[in-house]
Amino acid sequence: MLNVKEMLEELNASPYEEIEINTPHTGVVEFVGLNAGDRVTGPSGKWLERPGTLLAHLTRERNKKPIYATQKGQVMDIRSELEGKFVEAGERLLTIRHFLSKEEVIGRILKKALHLFCAPERAKYYFVPEIDAKIKAGGEQSVKVREGLDMFIVSRMKRETPLSYSGPEGIIYAVYFQQGDNVDGGQPLIGVCPENQLSLIQDVVNRVQGEWEERD
Amino acid sequence: MDIDKRTQELAARLTYIQDIFGQRENSSVALLRTRLEEFLEQAAHLGMRELSRQVAKLEELFSLLEGKLEVELTPMDRVRIVRHPQRVSLKDILENVYDNYTEIGGQDEWSIDPGIIIARATIARRMGKKTVHQSVMVIGQEKGHGQEFRNGGSIKPWGNANALYYMRVAEIENIPIHSYVFTPGAFPVEDYPGAAQQIAKNLYVMAGLRVPIISVFSEGGSGGAEAIALADKRLMLSHGYYSVISPEGAAAIEGGLKGKATPELIAQCAERLRITASDNLELGFIDRVVQEPPLGARPEHYDFFRKLRREVIRATDEVVDAVEALGPLRGMAIRRQGKSLDPQDIFVRWSLGQSARKKLVRRRFDKFRAMSRSACRDNRTLGARIYSSLEGMLWSAHSTLRHDFLAPHKRRLLRMLEAAEAELRALRQGVGGPLGKLLGLGDGQQRRLEVPPEALERLTNLSCPEEGPCRLEDSWVYVSPKSREDRTLTCPNAPTHGCLDLWSPDLFGEFAGVCSHCGHHFSLEFQWYLYNVFDFASAYEFNRELESGNPLSYEGFDLKLEQAKRKTGLGSSCITFETRIEGVTTVVAVLVSPFRGGTVGAAEGEKIIRAAERAMLKRAPFILYSHGTAGIRIQEGTCGVIQMPRVTMAVRRYIEAGGLYLVLYDTNSYAGPVASFLGCSPYQFAVRSSNIGFAGPGVIFETTGVEVPPKYHRAFSALSRGHIQGIWDRRDIKKNLHQALLTMGGKNLYYR
Known part of the structure; x- marks a missing residue:
C-alpha cells in the first residue's frame, strides 16, 4: 500500500536534490568568484543550446575548459581551498542545491506509485480500437487493464503487431505517448495504478499542486 | 462637408510630414502645425465663404512648404518616406499605371507568399485609330499600406520561387517583365528552397532571360531586391533607396552595439552608404530617376502614376x-x-525575334559588366595593362584557332577513325567464323591484356617495410602555425561524442585539423588549402594588383582597409590564380576570410569575373573556394551589392560556354555571395563542419522573430535541403577535386 504521508514528509524534509559538480579530469582549478548561497541557472534556450552559469575553469595541458552548472539552484559549500590547485579526476568542486519544482515532485511520486508499462522497441504505438474509443469517450481513467489484455498495436516498417499489457491490474492513470509518434524503446507508454489507490494518488497530486512551494 | 474633407486631408498631410521628419525640429513643420491649429480653433466662428478661402490659403501654404521641405530631406528621411504606410505600393501602381490586370500569384492573404504580387497586366497603345493591348508580366513586392499579412514586403524563399516561375512563363510567352522593388530585404529562413539558394537561382535565370526586363526601385533592400531586379533598364523613384543593408543594420555593425545604435549613428550610416536615387544614378547602378511629388508619392498623386506609366513604356521601348x-x-x-x-x-x-533575344542577353551582360569597374584600385602600370590586354587578345586568338577552328576538325577526324576501328572490330567479332578465318582475321577471341608488372607489384606489395612506416597523412606541404603550440584542444563535440582532448601538434599537423574521434574540422588558415590543395607554390597568380578601395569614401574605412591589407599581406579578400590539380590546368578563385571577413566588394567581384573570363578563354575548369565570407562589404554600399548580379552573369556565361564551375565552401559562408555567384553553381560542395546560409541565427531572430536550432546552418543541413551536393573531408579535397574534374563539367573542357 502506498504510504503517501510518509512520502510527502520525506519530500518536505528535503525539498531539493543535491548535485555534486566533480572535475571531469585532472587539472588546475580556477573558480570564477562564486560564493556559497549564489544562485545559478542550468542550460536554457529552446534546444538547451545556451549553457548554464559558469562555475569554474579547469586547465589541463594549457587547455582551459569551462565547467557549467547543469541545473538551476543554489551553490552550497564551494571548495575554495582548491583554487589554483591541481586536482585529480572526480574531485568535488561544489554542490548545487536544486529545489524541486511541482512537476518534479509529482513525477517522483508517480514514479513510486504507478506501474509504468514501457515500449519494448522503437516504433509507433496505437491503442487498439476498443480501448481508444473508451479513452476518447470517458478519459484515460475509464480503462481497466489486466495481465494479457491486448492493448496496443505496434507499427514498425509497415508491419503491425499486437502488444499485450503485462503488469499489475489497475486503471490507466496517465498516457505518456502521442498516437502516431515514434516512441523509443524503454520509454513509458502508460502509468497504471491499482483502482483503489486512484483517489489517493489524485489527492496527493492535488495537494502538491496546491501546496508545494517552489523555492526558485 | 467639402471643407471637412479638405481639413482632414490637411491634417493627414501634416501627420505625414511629422512622421517623415521624425523628432527633428523644423521651422516649416512648426509653422504648418501652428497655422492648422489656429485654423481649427477659428473654424467654428467662420462663415462658409471665409472657411473656403482659409482652407485654400492653407492648402497653398502646405504645397509651398512641402516644396521647401523637399530640399531639406536627408537620406534617413527618404528611408522613412519609403517605409511609410502611405507610400505608394504595387497595388496602387497596378491600378493606376496599367490598363488592366489579373493577379496570378495568389490573391491577398491567399497566396503562397502574400508579400509578392505577380500579375498579367496590359498597357493600351495607340496605333492610329486602333488600340493595341500589350501584355506584360508584373512582378513585385507588396507592402500593402500596413497589411500585416504582407510581411512588410519581405519575401520568403517560396515567394521568390513563384516569381521565378512566372518569369519563365513570360519568357515562353515572349512578353516583357516589369518588376517593382518594394522590399526591405528577403526573409532569411533556409527552409526549402532556402533564401540564399532561391535568390541565386533567380539571379542565374534572370541573367539569361530572353525578354526585356524593366525594374523600378522604391525600396531596394540588398539581396531581396536583387532577386527580381536584374534588369535591362533600372529605373528608380526619386524618393526611394537602394542599399546593401538597412541603415539600422549598418549602424549595428558599425557601432558594435547590436540593436542599440543611436538615431544619429543610423542617420550617419544612411548618409555614408549613398543609398538615394541621385547617388545611385551617379554611381551608374540605375539608368533613370522617376521624379516623385514633393515628400514622396502617395496613392492620391495621379500625376505621378501618369509619369511612371510613361517612363516604364519608354524604358521598355528603349x-x-x-x-x-x-x-x-x-x-x-x-x-x-x-x-x-x-x-x-x-x-x-x-515581342522579340530570335536574334533580338540573343542580343538582348548579350547587352544585359555588357551593361552589368561595365558597372562598378572603377570602384576598385587597379595598381597596374600602363605597361602592365597594355601587356595584359595584348595577352588577352593573343589567348583569344589562340583559343579561337585551337578550340573553335581546329578542334571541330580534329573531333570529326577522331570520330571517323573511331568508327572505322569499331567496324573492323565488329567484322572480327561477328564474322569471325569461316569468313574471318578466310580473311585472316583470327578466331574472333579477344586476347586478355597483360597487366604491367609494376601495377602487379603495387597491388600485391601493399606495404614497404624497408622504407619505414607508410604515413601519407603528415606529408602536408604547409602546416598550420597552430601546430607549434604545446597545448591540447577540446573538440566542440566532446560532450556529445566523448572526443578525447587532442594535442595541438598532432591535430594541426598530421591530422590536418580534424578530430580523430568524431571528424569535426577545426578551422585552418587559407594558406593550408592554397599550398596543400591548390599547389600555390607553383601556381600563377593573376590580377594581384587589383585591390579593394573605398569607392563611397566611407568615413574611417580607409584606415580599416589599410589595417586589413597590412595584416594579411593581400590587396583584397580574393586571390585568383591558375594552377594544376593532378595535372589538370584549373583557374581558381579563393575568398579569404581573414581579410575583412572575406567580404565581397568591387575588387573581389572584378577579380572573380576576370578569373571566369580567363577560364572561359583557356577552356579550363573554374573552382571557387570560399574559405569564408561574411557577405557583401557594406562599406562599399551598392558597389558591393551590384557584384551579386555582375558575377552571377559572368559565371553563367562561363557555364554556358561549356565550362565547369565548382564551388567549395569552408568555415562560414553567408549572405550576398551565397545568394548569388556561389549559390548558382550546379556543383557545390562543402568542407565538413562548415556553415552555409543567408543570415546568421542572430539576424534571423532579430528580423523575423524565428528561433533557429543550433545546427541550422551546418553543411549537413544544407546537404539535406539540397543546397549543396556533398560534404568533403579536408584531407580528401585534392583527391575529390580531381575526381570532380574527371566526372563533371561542360562540353568545352579539353582536359579530358
Whole structure:
C-alpha cells in the first residue's frame, strides 16, 4: 500500500536534490568568484543550446575548459581551498542545491506509485480500437487493464503487431505517448495504478499542486 | 462637408510630414502645425465663404512648404518616406499605371507568399485609330499600406520561387517583365528552397532571360531586391533607396552595439552608404530617376502614376529599340521621347525575334559588366595593362584557332577513325567464323591484356617495410602555425561524442585539423588549402594588383582597409590564380576570410569575373573556394551589392560556354555571395563542419522573430535541403577535386 504521508514528509524534509559538480579530469582549478548561497541557472534556450552559469575553469595541458552548472539552484559549500590547485579526476568542486519544482515532485511520486508499462522497441504505438474509443469517450481513467489484455498495436516498417499489457491490474492513470509518434524503446507508454489507490494518488497530486512551494 | 474633407486631408498631410521628419525640429513643420491649429480653433466662428478661402490659403501654404521641405530631406528621411504606410505600393501602381490586370500569384492573404504580387497586366497603345493591348508580366513586392499579412514586403524563399516561375512563363510567352522593388530585404529562413539558394537561382535565370526586363526601385533592400531586379533598364523613384543593408543594420555593425545604435549613428550610416536615387544614378547602378511629388508619392498623386506609366513604356521601348531593328523614324522618335514626345504615340511591338533575344542577353551582360569597374584600385602600370590586354587578345586568338577552328576538325577526324576501328572490330567479332578465318582475321577471341608488372607489384606489395612506416597523412606541404603550440584542444563535440582532448601538434599537423574521434574540422588558415590543395607554390597568380578601395569614401574605412591589407599581406579578400590539380590546368578563385571577413566588394567581384573570363578563354575548369565570407562589404554600399548580379552573369556565361564551375565552401559562408555567384553553381560542395546560409541565427531572430536550432546552418543541413551536393573531408579535397574534374563539367573542357 502506498504510504503517501510518509512520502510527502520525506519530500518536505528535503525539498531539493543535491548535485555534486566533480572535475571531469585532472587539472588546475580556477573558480570564477562564486560564493556559497549564489544562485545559478542550468542550460536554457529552446534546444538547451545556451549553457548554464559558469562555475569554474579547469586547465589541463594549457587547455582551459569551462565547467557549467547543469541545473538551476543554489551553490552550497564551494571548495575554495582548491583554487589554483591541481586536482585529480572526480574531485568535488561544489554542490548545487536544486529545489524541486511541482512537476518534479509529482513525477517522483508517480514514479513510486504507478506501474509504468514501457515500449519494448522503437516504433509507433496505437491503442487498439476498443480501448481508444473508451479513452476518447470517458478519459484515460475509464480503462481497466489486466495481465494479457491486448492493448496496443505496434507499427514498425509497415508491419503491425499486437502488444499485450503485462503488469499489475489497475486503471490507466496517465498516457505518456502521442498516437502516431515514434516512441523509443524503454520509454513509458502508460502509468497504471491499482483502482483503489486512484483517489489517493489524485489527492496527493492535488495537494502538491496546491501546496508545494517552489523555492526558485 | 467639402471643407471637412479638405481639413482632414490637411491634417493627414501634416501627420505625414511629422512622421517623415521624425523628432527633428523644423521651422516649416512648426509653422504648418501652428497655422492648422489656429485654423481649427477659428473654424467654428467662420462663415462658409471665409472657411473656403482659409482652407485654400492653407492648402497653398502646405504645397509651398512641402516644396521647401523637399530640399531639406536627408537620406534617413527618404528611408522613412519609403517605409511609410502611405507610400505608394504595387497595388496602387497596378491600378493606376496599367490598363488592366489579373493577379496570378495568389490573391491577398491567399497566396503562397502574400508579400509578392505577380500579375498579367496590359498597357493600351495607340496605333492610329486602333488600340493595341500589350501584355506584360508584373512582378513585385507588396507592402500593402500596413497589411500585416504582407510581411512588410519581405519575401520568403517560396515567394521568390513563384516569381521565378512566372518569369519563365513570360519568357515562353515572349512578353516583357516589369518588376517593382518594394522590399526591405528577403526573409532569411533556409527552409526549402532556402533564401540564399532561391535568390541565386533567380539571379542565374534572370541573367539569361530572353525578354526585356524593366525594374523600378522604391525600396531596394540588398539581396531581396536583387532577386527580381536584374534588369535591362533600372529605373528608380526619386524618393526611394537602394542599399546593401538597412541603415539600422549598418549602424549595428558599425557601432558594435547590436540593436542599440543611436538615431544619429543610423542617420550617419544612411548618409555614408549613398543609398538615394541621385547617388545611385551617379554611381551608374540605375539608368533613370522617376521624379516623385514633393515628400514622396502617395496613392492620391495621379500625376505621378501618369509619369511612371510613361517612363516604364519608354524604358521598355528603349530596350526593344536597342536589340530589334525598328524603322529609322521610330528609333529616332524613341530616343527623343525623353525630351518631348509621349511614348504612347509611337507604337513598338514588345515581342522579340530570335536574334533580338540573343542580343538582348548579350547587352544585359555588357551593361552589368561595365558597372562598378572603377570602384576598385587597379595598381597596374600602363605597361602592365597594355601587356595584359595584348595577352588577352593573343589567348583569344589562340583559343579561337585551337578550340573553335581546329578542334571541330580534329573531333570529326577522331570520330571517323573511331568508327572505322569499331567496324573492323565488329567484322572480327561477328564474322569471325569461316569468313574471318578466310580473311585472316583470327578466331574472333579477344586476347586478355597483360597487366604491367609494376601495377602487379603495387597491388600485391601493399606495404614497404624497408622504407619505414607508410604515413601519407603528415606529408602536408604547409602546416598550420597552430601546430607549434604545446597545448591540447577540446573538440566542440566532446560532450556529445566523448572526443578525447587532442594535442595541438598532432591535430594541426598530421591530422590536418580534424578530430580523430568524431571528424569535426577545426578551422585552418587559407594558406593550408592554397599550398596543400591548390599547389600555390607553383601556381600563377593573376590580377594581384587589383585591390579593394573605398569607392563611397566611407568615413574611417580607409584606415580599416589599410589595417586589413597590412595584416594579411593581400590587396583584397580574393586571390585568383591558375594552377594544376593532378595535372589538370584549373583557374581558381579563393575568398579569404581573414581579410575583412572575406567580404565581397568591387575588387573581389572584378577579380572573380576576370578569373571566369580567363577560364572561359583557356577552356579550363573554374573552382571557387570560399574559405569564408561574411557577405557583401557594406562599406562599399551598392558597389558591393551590384557584384551579386555582375558575377552571377559572368559565371553563367562561363557555364554556358561549356565550362565547369565548382564551388567549395569552408568555415562560414553567408549572405550576398551565397545568394548569388556561389549559390548558382550546379556543383557545390562543402568542407565538413562548415556553415552555409543567408543570415546568421542572430539576424534571423532579430528580423523575423524565428528561433533557429543550433545546427541550422551546418553543411549537413544544407546537404539535406539540397543546397549543396556533398560534404568533403579536408584531407580528401585534392583527391575529390580531381575526381570532380574527371566526372563533371561542360562540353568545352579539353582536359579530358
